[in-house]
Amino acid sequence: MRAKQKVLQNHKQVGKRFIPPMMQIPNLKIGSYPHDKLPQLIWIAALQYRTDPVYGAKLALGVSDAAWEAIGTRDADFACATAYSKLTVQQQELLLSKLEINDMLDEVERRLTPLSNCYPSFPLSFICRQEDRPRKGDIKVCRQLVYSIFDQQSRNAMLALAGVLKILMKSGRMLLPPNIELPDLNAIEDYPKTDESRSAGSAIRSMTGAYFSLSEMVDADWNTKFWQEGRKISLCQ
Amino acid sequence: MAGREEDLIVSMISPEFTTPYYELANRFLAESKREVEDRSRMLSEQGLIIKEHEVLLGFLSRQCYLAAMLTHAMSSWHIEFGATVTRSMIELHISASWIALDLEKRARMYINHGLGQQKLLVEKLKMKLKNEGKSPETDEAYLNWKAWLESEMNSEFVEVDVANWSGKSIREMAEEAKLKEMFDFVYQPLSFVAHGTWNFIARAHLKVCSDPLHGFHRIPRFPERYFDLSIPRDAVKNYERMLNLYDRSYKIDVPSCAAQNFNTDFDRLVRTHEETNLDEAG
Numbered sequence: 436m437r438a439k440q441k442v443l444q445n446h447k448q449v450g451k452r453f454i455p456p457m458m459q460i461p462n463l464k465i466g467s468y469p470h471d472k473l474p475q476l477i478w479i480a481a482l483q484y485r486t487d488p489v490y491g492a493k494l495a496l497g498v499s500d501a502a503w504e505a506i507g508t509r510d511a512d513f514a515c516a517t518a519y520s521k522l523t524v525q526q527q528e529l530l531l532s533k534l535e536i537n538d539m540l541d542e543v544e545r546r547l548t549p550l551s552n553c554y555p556s557f558p559l560s561f562i563c564r565q566e567d568r569p570r571k572g573d574i575k576v577c578r579q580l581v582y583s584i585f586d587q588q589s590r591n592a593m594l595a596l597a598g599v600l601k602i603l604m605k606s607g608r609m610l611l612p613p614n615i616e617l618p619d620l621n622a623i624e625d626y627p628k629t630d631e632s633r634s635a636g637s638a639i640r641s642m643t644g645a646y647f648s649l650s651e652m653v654d655a656d657w658n659t660k661f662w663q664e665g666r667k668i669s670l671c672q
Numbered sequence: 673m674a675g676r677e678e679d680l681i682v683s684m685i686s687p688e689f690t691t692p693y694y695e696l697a698n699r700f701l702a703e704s705k706r707e708v709e710d711r712s713r714m715l716s717e718q719g720l721i722i723k724e725h726e727v728l729l730g731f732l733s734r735q736c737y738l739a740a741m742l743t744h745a746m747s748s749w750h751i752e753f754g755a756t757v758t759r760s761m762i763e764l765h766i767s768a769s770w771i772a773l774d775l776e777k778r779a780r781m782y783i784n785h786g787l788g789q790q791k792l793l794v795e796k797l798k799m800k801l802k803n804e805g806k807s808p809e810t811d812e813a814y815l816n817w818k819a820w821l822e823s824e825m826n827s828e829f830v831e832v833d834v835a836n837w838s839g840k841s842i843r844e845m846a847e848e849a850k851l852k853e854m855f856d857f858v859y860q861p862l863s864f865v866a867h868g869t870w871n872f873i874a875r876a877h878l879k880v881c882s883d884p885l886h887g888f889h890r891i892p893r894f895p896e897r898y899f900d901l902s903i904p905r906d907a908v909k910n911y912e913r914m915l916n917l918y919d920r921s922y923k924i925d926v927p928s929c930a931a932q933n934f935n936t937d938f939d940r941l942v943r944t945h946e947e948t949n950l951d952e953a954g
Contacts, residue, residue: 469887470887553885581885581887585888662886662887665887666885666886666887669883669885671883671886671891672881672882672883
């Protein structure tokens with residue numbers, strides 16, 4: 436006969452509290468994807484939105500490449516939006532000229548302009564000719580964009596996280612032990628249709644999760660401002 | 673809520689529903705009152721005259737009263753209002769079931785605790801009045817409360833126990849009375865409503881704003897017009913439960929009809945009303 440299972444059996448009881456197994460891990464930092472990560476990767480999602488994922492990723496890498504060139508080192512976290520707010524005016528101009536040389540400026544500007552117009556604090560707004568207020572259609576684009584990545588497991592969110600990972604790997608800021616066998620991360624382009632893509636997705640979520648849990652960007656002002664300014668764009672529905 | 677359903681609910685406050693409904697609610701009141709009075713008479717006939725036997729009778733009387741109130745007040749047929757009273761009825765049933773396991777001893781514990789609480793209240797009031805420079809002997813509330821206490825027992829002999837009257841939590845009493853499921857799935861959810869815990873507030877009083885730009889935050893939800901028909905049904909059921917417990921405890925074997933009549937008539941009335949209204953709407 437099977438032993439009767441107790442409710443919350445795998446929890447640790449401390450007085451009247453029942454601590455779940457995950458919370459028993461010391462020094463664990465709990466992050467919220469929508470609050471801590473989404474505002475940081477929205478610029479990548481905007482560059483990838485409704486386009487070929489390879490092309491979108493190329494644009495995102497192009498922007499981070501230009502930023503590294505502008506500051507003269509790869510020791511900066513240009514996967515996260517907040518990093519761009521630390522550029523000086525001179526560095527911003529250098530970044531723009533690099534994008535222009537690589538024939539990416541117009542496309543990047545076109546794709547980031549709705550965010551720039553809707554969010555006064557958007558860290559990459561220097562790339563765009565900012566308007567005083569959102570143009571017709573900007574709010575709709577932003578709404579669709581945010582909706583498309585709000586669920587961390589959605590295809591668009593996965594592609595944006597893959598974009599984060601590509602930038603991190605290129606920067607050399609994410610080092611993996613040589614004995615770790617990774618799935619083919621390029622399979623993410625087919626996410627979530629194939630087993631390989633889902634396996635890649637799982638690895639990407641896990642690696643970016645570790646990165647964000649250690650990143651100082653989790654506490655960045657932009658995360659808070661993104662949602663504060665979002666609430667000013669439109670009335671509640 | 674769909675338009676048709678709302679029409680149906682709104683129509684329930686029309687005389688076509690309320691007139692026959694109040695007839696059956698009045699009938700329930702009369703029949704349940706008679707059932708409780710019969711039990712009171714039987715207690716005397718059985719020669720059970722010590723106070724301990726008044727405890728379950730008091731419980732039965734209260735359930736009858738609360739059921740009558742809930743069935744008569746249609747405005748209370750909403751989770752926020754009905755749940756508070758229903759929870760109180762469930763708590764009383766758990767207490768009664770636990771007492772019934774060792775009736776005289778536990779009923780005495782219940783009485784003693786209640787007298788201790790009254791003594792504490794009287795003493796606190798006395799202190800407050802003295803601190804305000806007033807004489808307790810001229811304060812009407814003090815005199816009334818003290819007079820009731822003394823009529824029950826000389827207050828010099830009344831112990832005050834600030835713990836639970838049974839020395840057990842409601843959950844423990846429910847477990848011992850084999851009412852654990854009632855505790856887990858009825859009493860606890862009703863407690864969420866009564867205490868306004870987050871798992872209730874978030875679902876009942878807030879809704880998610882559908883604008884993605886706002887991060888799916890919550891905004892207030894305002895009451896919809898509807899009647900929760902489980903409120904009067906549960907009230908009557910709780911009265912019936914207590915009546916059955918009482919009869920089992922005192923080995924009473926007389927038929928009772930108030931709850932059954934209410935349930936049958938109420939179901940029929942609601943069904944007829946729904947059919948009529950849906951026909952009219954359709």
